[in-house]
Amino acid sequence: MSSPLMAAFKDVGDAIRLTPLWWRLGLDQTASRFQRSILGPFWMACNLLVVAFALAFIVGGLMGVNLRESYPQVVAGLLAWSLVGTTIAEAQAIFLYNAGLMQSQRLPLTFYVFLHAQKAATNFLTQLIAFWAMMLVLGRFAAPHWTLLPAVALVLLSVCFLGFIIAIPSTRFRDVAYMMSYVVQLLFYVTPVFWTRAQMSPKYRWVVDYSPLAHQVELLRAPLTGHAPAAIDWLWSLGTVGAFALIAIALLALFRKRVVFWL
Numbered sequence: 613m614s615s616p617l618m619a620a621f622k623d624v625g626d627a628i629r630l631t632p633l634w635w636r637l638g639l640d641q642t643a644s645r646f647q648r649s650i651l652g653p654f655w656m657a658c659n660l661l662v663v664a665f666a667l668a669f670i671v672g673g674l675m676g677v678n679l680r681e682s683y684p685q686v687v688a689g690l691l692a693w694s695l696v697g698t699t700i701a702e703a704q705a706i707f708l709y710n711a712g713l714m715q716s717q718r719l720p721l722t723f724y725v726f727l728h729a730q731k732a733a734t735n736f737l738t739q740l741i742a743f744w745a746m747m748l749v750l751g752r753f754a755a756p757h758w759t760l761l762p763a764v765a766l767v768l769l770s771v772c773f774l775g776f777i778i779a780i781p782s783t784r785f786r787d788v789a790y791m792m793s794y795v796v797q798l799l800f801y802v803t804p805v806f807w808t809r810a811q812m813s814p815k816y817r818w819v820v821d822y823s824p825l826a827h828q829v830e831l832l833r834a835p836l837t838g839h840a841p842a843a844i845d846w847l848w849s850l851g852t853v854g855a856f857a858l859i860a861i862a863l864l865a866l867f868r869k870r871v872v873f874w875l
Contacts, residue, residue: 616865616866616868617861617865619865619868620861620864620865620868621861623720623721623722623864623868624720624722624864626720626722626723627719627720627721627722627723627725627726628722628726630719630720630723631726633723634723634724634726634727634730635730637727638727638730638731638734639730639734641727641731642731642734642735656694656735656738656739657738657739657741657742657743658742660687660690660691660694660739660742660743661687661742661743661746663690664683664686664687664690664806665683683750683752684747684750684752684754684837685808685833685837686805686806687743687746687747688743688832688833688836688837689804689805689806689829689833690805690806691736691739691740691743691832691833691836692805692828692829692830692831692832692833692836693800693803693805693829694735694736694739695732695733695736695764695767695768695771695832696767696770696825696828696829696832697796697799697800697803697805697825697829698732698796699728699729699732699771699774699775700774700778700792700796700799701792701793701796702728702732703728703771703774703775703778703779703782703792704778704779704782704788704789704792705779705782705789706724706725706727706728706775706778706779707721707724707779707780707782707783707871707874707875708782708783708789708875710724710727711875714871714872714875715872715875721776721864721868721871722772722864724779725772725775725776725779726772728771728772728775728779729768729771729772729775732768732771733764733768736764740836743836754837754838755838756835756836756838757834757835757838757839757840758835759834759835759840759841760832760835760836763831763832763835763841763849764832766831766849766850766853767828767831767832767849769853770828770849770852770853770856772860773853773856773857773859773860774856774860775860776859776860776863776864777856777859777860777863778792780863780864780867780871783871783874783875784867784870784871784874799825802819802823803820803823803825803826803829804820804826804829804830805829809821809826824848824849824852827844827845827848827849827852828845828848828849828852830842830845831845831846831849
């Protein structure tokens with residue numbers, strides 16, 4: 613095994629050993645973001661519910677779907693996207709946001725990627741509580757399927773690997789960060805977030821069938837609405853995580869020492 617590759621795996625191992633540190637730092641950064649706010653992180657949950665309500669009206673009005681039936685699907689889809697897609701948009705700033713800490717403290721690069729994933733998980737949990745509360749109020753609550761836990765774990769693993777794949781090029785080439793905002797917007801509209809695969813024209817369903825993000829969204833939405841995800845969603849998600857892992861480790865091995873000089 614080559615020395616850079618061994619160093620990359622050591623970087624990951626060192627970050628795992630520092631779990632208490634990045635876990636606490638992530639909570640502190642999330643709390644400081646909503647300093648002097650009464651609702652705190654739950655403002656993100658309010659945004660989720662308002663956007664879902666508006667989109668459900670659009671879906672119900674333009675597509676002739678019953679609002680009572682479509683709203684849980686829309687909210688669950690947006691909740692899944694908050695973990696799958698929104699974290700992609702934020703990944704470009706992982707190292708840039710922590711530039712001061714990186715230049716003053718010698719910590720593994722993986723530390724900052726794990727910190728990013730921890731904040732994403734905290735935000736997801738906050739919005740998940742709001743989602744369940746809203747479903748109870750509407751009388752549409754469905755007990756989550758047990759596969760929700762492994763699904764969230766798998767998606768968080770994907771978030772970590774994607775963190776390397778997006779953050780390293782974004783640190784070296786700042787134009788990538790601007791480009792990612794447009795890419796994520798495009799991915800949002802071609803991913804079944806506020807609509808389902810069944811509502812799409814059969815001619816273009818291949819766009820969903822071959823989209824890794826679509827399968828990850830469904831991997832989370834299905835258990836959120838009380839159903840088990842399809843086997844194809846698991847296979848696609850596992851394959852995607854495996855591919856992301858290979859690319860992420862390669863990038864970490866090649867550019868681990870250079871990132872701090874690009875800040």
